[in-house]
Amino acid sequence: MIDKLQFISSESSGITHIDSIQNALEAGCRWIQLRIKNQPAEVVLQIAYEAQNLCKRYQAKLIINDYASVAKAVNAYGLHLGLSDMPIPAARKITGSNTIIGGTANTLDDILNRIKEGADYVGLGPFRFTPTKQNLSPVLGLEGYKSQMEMLRQLGYAVPVIAIGGITAEDIPEILETGIYGVAMSGAIQLAENKKDLISTINNLLC
Ligand code: TZP
Ligand code: MG
Numbered sequence: 001m002i003d004k005l006q007f008i009s010s011e012s013s014g015i016t017h018i019d020s021i022q023n024a025l026e027a028g029c030r031w032i033q034l035r036i037k038n039q040p041a042e043v044v045l046q047i048a049y050e051a052q053n054l055c056k057r058y059q060a061k062l063i064i065n066d067y068a069s070v071a072k073a074v075n076a077y078g079l080h081l082g083l084s085d086m087p088i089p090a091a092r093k094i095t096g097s098n099t100i101i102g103g104t105a106n107t108l109d110d111i112l113n114r115i116k117e118g119a120d121y122v123g124l125g126p127f128r129f130t131p132t133k134q135n136l137s138p139v140l141g142l143e144g145y146k147s148q149m150e151m152l153r154q155l156g157y158a159v160p161v162i163a164i165g166g167i168t169a170e171d172i173p174e175i176l177e178t179g180i181y182g183v184a185m186s187g188a189i190q191l192a193e194n195k196k197d198l199i200s201t202i203n204n205l206l207c
Contacts, residue, residue, distance in 0.1 A: 002100065002121050002160055003031035003061065004182030004206040005199070007189055009051070010035065010132055018050050020190055025058040027195030028203065033080055033184065035065035037134075048074045063102065068094040078102060080123065083110065083137070088117035102162070106137035108148045115159050123184055124148065126165025127175065132186045133165070140165075142174055149179040169198060172205040182206060 007024040009017040009032065021032050034051045036044050044067050052074040055062040061077035064070050068091040071079040078100035079091055088101050095101070100120040105111040114122045126139050140148070145163065152161070160181035167175070168188045175183065183206070192198040 002182070005029060005202055006031045006033055006063065006162060006182070006184040008033045008035050008065075008132070008164075008184055008186040010186050010190060012190065015190070017047055018054070021051050021054055023195060024189055024199075025054060025060055027189070028199040029189070030058065030060040031063070032060055033063040033065055035080075035186075037066075041067055041070060045070050045073060048076070052076060063100075071095050071099055078120070080104070088114070088119055092118070104164075105161075106140070108151050111148065111152060111157075111159070111161065112155075115157055119159065121160040121162055121181070123162045123164045124180070125163060125184075127163050127171065128166035130166035130187065136165070142178070145175060145178040145180060153179055169202050169205065172202065176206070 007029040009020045011017055017034060017036060032055055034048055048064055048070045052062050063078040063080050064076045065080045066085055068079055072095050079095055080102045081088060081091060082104045088103055091101055102121040102123055103114040103119040104123045105114050111122050126136055128139055162182045162184050163175045163180045164184040167183050167185050172183060189195060
């Protein structure tokens with residue numbers, strides 16, 4: 001069973017990826033994605049070791065974005081692959097079968113492809129516009145989630161689908177009503193003044 005709240009690391013004015021992860025862990029997140037863009041694998045690897053040590057200290061699970069070899073090297077719990085990353089079966093050859101793999105989707109076809117590829121979870125988004133991700137796919141909104149999740153249900157698939165993109169705690173109840181399993185969030189957590197309160201609110205909404 002995968003968790004229902006994934007925190008996605010990001011950098012912002014003076015806050016490093018590791019700072020953002022430390023803050024999220026302290027606030028109660030137990031599922032972390034290290035998402036570093038445009039850096040050589042050696043740089044990502046060093047930060048990933050630090051992130052993995054931190055996650056172990058908090059008994060949290062670490063997902064590495066994009067870099068299958070880094071996920072393998074730090075013995076991460078999982079790997080997340082975007083639509084333009086390597087196919088999931090190729091990544092599994094690198095990580096081995098103990099690593100869970102999540103894949104991004106924007107359309108129902110993407111979700112079905114992810115299922116065919118053997119994804120352990122699918123990240124469906126963006127829910128709304130977000131400055132956190134560049135080259136954002138078309139925004140789905142609640143209506144997009146409703147129709148895609150309904151079609152998925154009619155086809156009889158039960159893969160956990162995680163909503164992503166500009167999500168706030170207030171969005172969670174209506175997102176869950178569409179059949180979504182959990183959420184991945186970055187900005188709303190990173191910017192919250194009282195992260196502990198926010199995480200506990202989110203966890204209550206998700207359980
Ligand atoms: N993929 C689609 S939207 C997004 C990613 C990685 C960013 C999520 O971050 P935020 O700040 O919660 O919108
Ligand atoms: Mg990617």
